[in-house]
Amino acid sequence: MSTPIIVQKFGGTSVANLDRMRNVADVVAAERDLGHHVVVVVSAMSGETNRLVALAHDAVEEPPPRELDALVATGEQVSTALLAMILSQRGIPARSILGYQMGLRTTGAHTRARITEFDRRTFDQAFAEGTVLVAAGFQGVDPEGDVTTLGRGGSDTTAVAIAAGLGASFCDIYTDVDGVYTADPNVVSNARLLEKIAYEEMLELASLGAKVLQIRSVELAMKYEVPVRVRNSFTRSAGTLLTKEDADMEGVAVQGVSLDRNDAKISLRRVPDQPGVASKIFTPLSEAGIVVDMIIQNASEDGKTDLTFTVPKTDLKQATRIVEKLAQEIGIHRVETAPDIAKVSIVGVGMRSHAGVATRTFSVLAQEGINIQMISTSEIKISVVIDEKYAELAVRSLHEVFELHKEPKARTSWT
Ligand code: ADP
Ligand code: ASP
Ligand code: MG
Numbered sequence: 515m516s517t518p519i520i521v522q523k524f525g526g527t528s529v530a531n532l533d534r535m536r537n538v539a540d541v542v543a544a545e546r547d548l549g550h551h552v553v554v555v556v557s558a559m560s561g562e563t564n565r566l567v568a569l570a571h572d573a574v575e576e577p578p579p580r581e582l583d584a585l586v587a588t589g590e591q592v593s594t595a596l597l598a599m600i601l602s603q604r605g606i607p608a609r610s611i612l613g614y615q616m617g618l619r620t621t622g623a624h625t626r627a628r629i630t631e632f633d634r635r636t637f638d639q640a641f642a643e644g645t646v647l648v649a650a651g652f653q654g655v656d657p658e659g660d661v662t663t664l665g666r667g668g669s670d671t672t673a674v675a676i677a678a679g680l681g682a683s684f685c686d687i688y689t690d691v692d693g694v695y696t697a698d699p700n701v702v703s704n705a706r707l708l709e710k711i712a713y714e715e716m717l718e719l720a721s722l723g724a725k726v727l728q729i730r731s732v733e734l735a736m737k738y739e740v741p742v743r744v745r746n747s748f749t750r751s752a753g754t755l756l757t758k759e760d761a762d763m764e765g766v767a768v769q770g771v772s773l774d775r776n777d778a779k780i781s782l783r784r785v786p787d788q789p790g791v792a793s794k795i796f797t798p799l800s801e802a803g804i805v806v807d808m809i810i811q812n813a814s815e816d817g818k819t820d821l822t823f824t825v826p827k828t829d830l831k832q833a834t835r836i837v838e839k840l841a842q843e844i845g846i847h848r849v850e851t852a853p854d855i856a857k858v859s860i861v862g863v864g865m866r867s868h869a870g871v872a873t874r875t876f877s878v879l880a881q882e883g884i885n886i887q888m889i890s891t892s893e894i895k896i897s898v899v900i901d902e903k904y905a906e907l908a909v910r911s912l913h914e915v916f917e918l919h920k921e922p923k924a925r926t927s928w929t
Pocket of ligand 3: 525667670725726727728
């Protein structure tokens with residue numbers, strides 16, 4: 515039987531300083547001692563990417579994406595080199611490797627590039643030599659030969675892509691919490707650690723704000739059925755396994771609650787209610803690369819309607835500029851913006867077969883006096899947009915009412 519390959523990814527807090535890197539070296543050594551081939555993927559040291567992004571914005575008002583990528587990718591160059599030195603000194607042959615050195619090719623969409631391929635020969639050679647490659651997460655190279663990055667949190671995606679390509683037995687995502695919880699453990703103190711979670715549920719949680727895994731990494735894991743474990747690099751917990759949906763999971767109506775504060779709301783008042791208007795509004799937004807999330811349109815009154823939608827807070831300025839220009843052309847009465855909103859969501863594959871989840875959600879928010887501004891649902895999630903100041907209260911109340919702190923078996927059988 516061939517030697518199992520394990521990809522270990524260490525996030526920013528796990529490599530925040532040299533002591534923590536020494537701890538990472540212990541985790542790598544323990545895996546190697548089990549006789550496995552190990553590939554390490556690292557993020558920049560905690561806070562470094564934010565520092566570099568801020569530096570660029572201090573330098574100029576709108577940093578060109580190509581140069582922004584060239585700048586922020588340096589964070590991972592530092593952490594890979596330091597960790598490789600520490601591993602080597604510990605007696606583990608190790609070598610740092612950047613995106614271009616592993617042939618990690620991406621699309622040319624700077625700051626949000628997608629991986630297209632990488633060269634596995636570099637890895638096979640390292641396995642044959644017994645060298646641990648310490649690969650830079652988050653970065654790649656585009657068809658022009660320019661450095662690209664994969665979007666914030668992108669090292670998760672680098673790790674899962676390498677694990678998929680190498681046919682790794684596990685992709686271990688080491689972070690600062692014990693695994694995936696029923697809610698962000700930094701918001702809900704009695705959140706429960708999940709032993710396993712369905713790819714689909716994790717995809718929804720990640721899309722709805724649980725930043726523990728980058729969305730794209732979950733998409734790749736699901737597509738290639740990569741067994742991803744989310745673990746704690748400090749406690750070395752067994753963690754949470756991402757896996758295909760099973761019968762146990764279907765029995766659980768709500769698996770988790772998530773919170774997203776990254777969106778803002780735009781409302782267009784008294785929009786002419788005519789064919790083609792929505793397309794006139796949303797086409798230029800999408801051409802500008804702005805991702806519109808929720809949309810609601812009110813019933814028409816005297817040929818006019820209200821249209822409300824959400825966009826990432828970081829795109830609010832640009833989106834407002836675009837719709838204000840359109841307002842004059844199309845004859846929209848007023849454009850209102852609200853950056854202070856939050857989206858709270860509940861997720862579970864079991865929602866497909868459980869009735870009453872939505873009613874419970876709305877009534878608990880009503881009891882807390884929280885006004886719902888927008889609602890969107892799918893088969894396995896319910897999201898509401900509310901005033902940002904009630905965000906944590908809403909998350910805690912929903913966690914409580916669905917008894918997520920308890921084992922599913924111990925929950926009240928109201929569904
Ligand atoms: P890293 O730097 O290791 O990539 P991140 O900060 O990106 O770590 O992700 C880990 C964080 O994700 C945790 O500290 C936690 O606050 C947050 N988080 C949000 N939702 C969840 C959840 N449901 N389970 C676990 N962590 C969550
Ligand atoms: N360093 C990058 C970021 O902070 C990538 C990552 O940490 O995954 O977003
Ligand atoms: Mg992360």
